[in-house]
Amino acid sequence: xxxxxxxxxxxxxxxxxxxxxxxxxxxxxxxxxxxxxxxxxxxxxxxxxxxxxxxxxxxxxxxxxxxxxxxxxxxxxxxxxxxxxxxxxxxxxxxxxxxxxxxxxxxxxxxxxxxxxxxxxxxxxxxxxxxxxxxxxxxxxxxxxxxxxxxxxxxxxxxxxxxxxxxxxxxxxxxxxxxxxxxxxxxxxxxxxxxxxxxxxxxxxxxxxxxxxxxxxxxxxxxxxxxxxxxxxxxxxxxxxxxxxxxxxxxxxxxxxxxxxxxxxxxxxxxxxxxxxxxxxxxxxxxxxxxxxxxxxxxxxxxxxxxxxxxxxxxxxxxxxxxxxxxxxxxxxxxxxxxxxxxxxxxxxxxxxxxxxxxxxxxxxxxxxxxxxxxxxxxxxxxxxxxxxxxxxxxxxxxxxxxxxxxxxxxxxxxxxxxxxxxxxxxxxxxxxxxxxxxxxxxxxxxxxxxxxxxxxxxxxxxxxxxxxxxxxxxxxxxxxxxxxxxxxxxxxxxxxxxxxxxxxxxxxxxxxxxxxxxxxxxxxxxxxxxxxxxxxxxxxxxxxxxxxxxxxxxxxxxxxxxxxxxxxxxxxxxxxxxxx
Amino acid sequence: xxxxxxxxxxxxxxxxxxxxxxxxxxxxxxxxxxxxxxxxxxxxxxxxxxxxxxxxxxxxxxxxxxxxxxxxxxxxxxxxxxxxxxxxxxxxxxxxxxxxxxxxxxxxxxxxxxxxxxxxxxxxxxxxxxxxxxxxxxxxxxxxxxxxxxxxxxxxxxxxxxxxxxxxxxxxxxxxxxxxxxxxxxxxxxxxxxxxxxxxxxxxxxxxxxxxxxxxxxxxxxxxxxxxxxxxxxxxxxxxxxxxxxxxxxxxxxxxxxxxxxxxxxxxxxxxxxxxxxxxxxxxxxxxxxxxxxxxxxxxxxxxxxxxxxxxxxxxxxxxxxxxxxxxxxxxxxxxxxxxxxxxxxxxxxxxxxxxxxxxxxxxxxxxxxxxxxxxxxxxxxxxxxxxxxxxxxxxxxxxx
Numbered sequence: 012x013x014x015x016x017x018x019x020x021x022x023x024x025x026x027x028x029x030x031x032x033x034x035x036x037x038x039x040x041x042x043x044x045x046x047x048x049x050x051x052x053x054x055x056x057x058x059x060x061x062x063x064x065x066x067x068x069x070x071x072x073x074x075x076x077x078x079x080x081x082x083x084x085x086x087x088x089x090x091x092x093x094x095x096x097x098x099x100x101x102x103x104x105x106x107x108x109x110x111x112x113x114x115x116x117x118x119x120x121x122x123x124x125x126x127x128x129x130x131x132x133x134x135x136x137x138x139x140x141x142x143x144x145x146x147x148x149x150x151x152x153x154x155x156x157x158x159x160x161x162x163x164x165x166x167x168x169x170x171x172x173x174x175x176x177x178x179x180x181x182x183x184x185x186x187x188x189x190x191x192x193x194x195x196x197x198x199x200x201x202x203x204x205x206x207x208x209x210x211x212x213x214x215x216x217x218x219x220x221x222x223x224x225x226x227x228x229x230x231x232x233x234x235x236x237x238x239x240x241x242x243x244x245x246x247x248x249x250x251x252x253x254x255x256x257x258x259x260x261x262x263x264x265x266x267x268x269x270x271x272x273x274x275x276x277x278x279x280x281x282x283x284x285x286x287x288x289x290x291x292x293x294x295x296x297x298x299x300x301x302x303x304x305x306x307x308x309x310x311x312x313x314x315x316x317x318x319x320x321x322x323x324x325x326x327x328x329x330x331x332x333x334x335x336x337x338x339x340x341x342x343x344x345x346x347x348x349x350x351x352x353x354x355x356x357x358x359x360x361x362x363x364x365x366x367x368x369x370x371x372x373x374x375x376x377x378x379x380x381x382x383x384x385x386x387x388x389x390x391x392x393x394x395x396x397x398x399x400x401x402x403x404x405x406x407x408x409x410x411x412x413x414x415x416x417x418x419x420x421x422x423x424x425x426x427x428x429x430x431x432x433x434x435x436x437x438x439x440x441x442x443x444x445x446x447x448x449x450x451x452x453x454x455x456x457x458x459x460x461x462x463x464x465x466x467x468x469x470x471x472x473x474x475x476x477x478x479x480x481x482x483x484x485x486x487x488x489x490x491x492x493x494x495x496x497x498x499x500x501x502x503x504x505x506x507x508x509x510x511x512x513x514x515x516x517x518x519x520x521x522x523x524x525x526x527x528x529x530x531x532x533x534x535x536x537x538x539x540x541x542x543x544x545x546x547x548x549x550x551x552x553x554x555x556x557x558x559x560x561x562x563x564x565x566x567x568x569x570x571x572x573x574x575x576x577x578x579x580x581x582x583x584x585x586x587x588x589x590x591x592x
Numbered sequence: 593x594x595x596x597x598x599x600x601x602x603x604x605x606x607x608x609x610x611x612x613x614x615x616x617x618x619x620x621x622x623x624x625x626x627x628x629x630x631x632x633x634x635x636x637x638x639x640x641x642x643x644x645x646x647x648x649x650x651x652x653x654x655x656x657x658x659x660x661x662x663x664x665x666x667x668x669x670x671x672x673x674x675x676x677x678x679x680x681x682x683x684x685x686x687x688x689x690x691x692x693x694x695x696x697x698x699x700x701x702x703x704x705x706x707x708x709x710x711x712x713x714x715x716x717x718x719x720x721x722x723x724x725x726x727x728x729x730x731x732x733x734x735x736x737x738x739x740x741x742x743x744x745x746x747x748x749x750x751x752x753x754x755x756x757x758x759x760x761x762x763x764x765x766x767x768x769x770x771x772x773x774x775x776x777x778x779x780x781x782x783x784x785x786x787x788x789x790x791x792x793x794x795x796x797x798x799x800x801x802x803x804x805x806x807x808x809x810x811x812x813x814x815x816x817x818x819x820x821x822x823x824x825x826x827x828x829x830x831x832x833x834x835x836x837x838x839x840x841x842x843x844x845x846x847x848x849x850x851x852x853x854x855x856x857x858x859x860x861x862x863x864x865x866x867x868x869x870x871x872x873x874x875x876x877x878x879x880x881x882x883x884x885x886x887x888x889x890x891x892x893x894x895x896x897x898x899x900x901x902x903x904x905x906x907x908x909x910x911x912x913x914x915x916x917x918x919x920x921x922x923x924x925x926x927x928x929x930x931x932x933x934x935x936x937x938x939x940x941x942x943x944x945x946x947x948x949x950x951x952x953x954x955x956x957x958x959x960x961x962x963x964x965x966x967x968x969x970x971x972x973x974x975x976x977x978x979x980x981x982x983x984x985x986x987x988x989x990x991x992x993x
Contacts, residue, residue: 127957136716143718146693159958189666191693213689218666219673264671450959460959491628491747
């Protein structure tokens with residue numbers, strides 16, 4: 012068994028450099044169990060803060076820079092995520108989860124403002140501007156979806172005036188992430204997805220991944236006093252299913268292989284020649300960059316800064332004996348590091364580049380770092396009136412206790428009762444909750460915000476439950492697809508101890524929840540209108556009749572017999588008309 | 593000679609171009625799909641087909657407002673992730689790798705559509721979500737979805753009526769937000785939607801007459817649903833086959849003549865009466881006037897006529913000098929502000945005071961720490977109060993008896 016280089020080390024490899032205008036990009040590939048492949052793209056550029064203030068942008072994207080200046084935003088974190096990270100099979104998340112976001116869109120930022128109201132109006136300006144830039148409905152992050160976390164997030168950058176900075180956080184768990192979000196993301200890069208590793212990113216594979224997250228982090232970085240830079244780090248992390256990703260774009264529907272191509276289990280009896288028990292494949296399957304990403308890598312981005320040995324852009328983390336063939340017409344360079352488990356390649360400029368890994372029977376396996384926590388959350392209960400939320404958080408470590416912050420941001424129509432909050436550790440007594448911050452919801456104005464500081468002893472699991480009521484919405488407040496349910500944002504878990512290795516912290520998120528609210532039959536108002544109209548017509552008709560008609564006894568009515576009587580009657584009426592009253 | 597002399601040659605040329613080509617200087621497209629849910633795939637494919645066409649003919653993304661109420665490309669039901677097709681041969685991926693959707697999902701509402709058209713938007717609305725047209729802009733408005741007699745459904749939840757639409761366009765006309773408009777709609781009973789228009793310079797066409805349905809063209813077995821509607825399909829066929837490049841001289845009349853009720857399975861309608869020049873004027877307009885991008889330039893009309901050339905030149909020079917002065921002034925002010933490094937003491941104090949105030953306010957909006965001990969104390973106070981009240985009541989009843 013080989014121990015594999017933790018991503019942590021890799022993180023240090025591309026640690027930030029001097030505060031000058033430069034650009035770096037890096038792709039890390041790492042096979043995961045069950046023929047999955049983790050691909051982590053990192054694009055980082057700097058702009059000195061002086062140039063940033065004067066709007067002299069070299070690699071920093073101007074469109075984003077101007078938005079940040081307009082909204083007085085000093086530090087920004089934006090995430091577009093899809094799918095679920097399977098921690099039990101894939102281990103610890105890349106970058107310790109610091110680049111992960113909750114399902115949908117998550118945004119948090121430190122906004123500079125004198126007052127709370129000013130900060131909020133700038134936050135709205137920021138979300139609206141970002142919604143235009145990234146083609147996402149970020150403008151839906153209003154007061155009901157905004158919270159001000161107390162302990163869950165710490166600034167990653169170096170700020171001078173923390174007292175004037177306001178942290179605001181908003182999520183859109185239902186937001187779809189698709190190609191229209193990737194297009195502006197790529198346009199922020201200096202090479203615009205035309206060259207360099209970004210040429211591998213296409214919506215067809217990225218949004219077919221088992222798990223993917225696109226992240227944008229902007230933070231001020233200071234080397235020493237006065238030598239500051241604004242740094243933007245864009246990242247894409249995705250887990251591709253190799254078998255699925257290898258399907259051609261124009262024919263992605265899996266069809267059964269012809270029987271000649273399947274290796275059958277010969278030890279089993281067959282009653283016909285066209286039956287087969289397929290053998291489980293033990294060898295690592297073959298794949299290449301072109302095949303998996305559906306496009307070819309068009310050489311290096313010429314704007315990459317290749318000083319400081321950062322020129323080896325594509326890295327792959329595999330066993331030393333794994334065979335890798337490099338296919339390119341240009342010049343490339345290979346380097347091996349971290350006891351040969353990390354192979355990095357310097358890309359040729361202007362020439363296509365491809366890595367081919369043929370099928371190979373491997374004797375050594377992967378050792379994946381264990382995540383510090385496993386977290387799962389679900390809604391319990393039945394009926395449309397109330398329910399309860401249960402979060403189960405397990406500490407797999409046999410030696411260390413884990414201290415963390417648990418953050419819930421619930422929509423206003425999901426009303427938790429804090430007094431029902433129970434935190435139970437399966438193997439010990441005592442209250443694991445050390446600190447609680449809470450802000451109750453106000454109907455249609457703000458959502459609830461719950462933050463807990465919790466300690467779980469070694470090798471035990473915590474069960475956190477609370478009850479909530481479901482609100483009844485107004486008729487016009489239901490979305491067009493109300494019967495689908497409403498999404499509640501994922502809970503954010505930030506580790507406090509064991510101490511995170513860097514300022515970015517260690518994070519885990521649960522999945523989002525689908526909340527079923529009482530949904531009316533939307534044709535009901537029409538039924539009501541029709542019924543009311545009928546009742547009104549009946550009542551009105553009767554009253555109108557009573558008012559305008561004169562009712563007389565049957566014997567008072569002159570009998571009408573024949574034409575003569577009718578004519579006589581008409582004549583008399585005419586006479587009386589002529590005579591007048 | 594003065595340095596501006598080439599301008600004197602250019603000016604008549606520009607004037608000539610403006611008069612000869614057309615009177616609009618920009619082209620915009622508003623492409624609206626109004627249906628949610630997977631089985632309405634074809635409506636989004638319709639919109640995206642038009643999006644690809646106007647982009648092909650030169651309208652940039654910044655001048656296209658695309659409204660997609662649902663996500664088809666990344667829908668879990670889509671067997672072709674990240675792709676939308678409008679034909680069973682799947683030759684063209686409409687979603688591609690370069691797409692900008694301006695309004696999507698729940699943002700596609702009647703209110704947002706009317707706000708977009710009339711530009712009644714909030715102050716924070718980004719430019720990419722606004723229709724920044726003027727009285728020299730030609731607009732293509734394309735809508736598709738499920739509709740009926742004088743209404744069009746949005747997301748199966750609300751409707752826009754023909755009267756709303758007509759009033760919105762009238763408001764646009766009053767606000768000088770368009771020069772000429774082509775309104776195109778593909779829905780059931782589509783022709784009723786433009787019957788209430790009363791604003792000038794609108795050319796309208798629809799897929800089907802009153803009490804006629806508008807049908808889909810064909811389905812793709814792997815996508816599993818119909819992929820395009822008939823009216824849009826035959827419009828696209830014409831645009832693909834006849835309008836090959838941006839210099840095309842194909843007229844709207846030729847486009848309208850290509851409509852064949854036998855193929856479309858409904859009777860397409862065309863409304864000419866609001867357009868200047870009526871039927872003749874409308875039919876002679878180029879397809880590129882609405883589907884392509886104009887590169888025309890309009891020079892102020894009072895500069896027409898040959899004799900004023902010299903005067904214009906001096907005016908221009910004057911203006912240039914003024915602009916130069918303004919730039920100098922701005923630079924000077926900027927440099928001055930840079931030089932003033934140490935701020936006035938009173939200003940600093942004010943800032944500090946404001947910061948303190950800010951710090952004081954900071955906690956007012958955030959979550960509050962829930963103190964367990966305090967909770968018990970509060971409970972004890974509550975219990976004591978209750979016991980006290982009960983005591984008073986007991987004492988009162990005892991004294992009474």
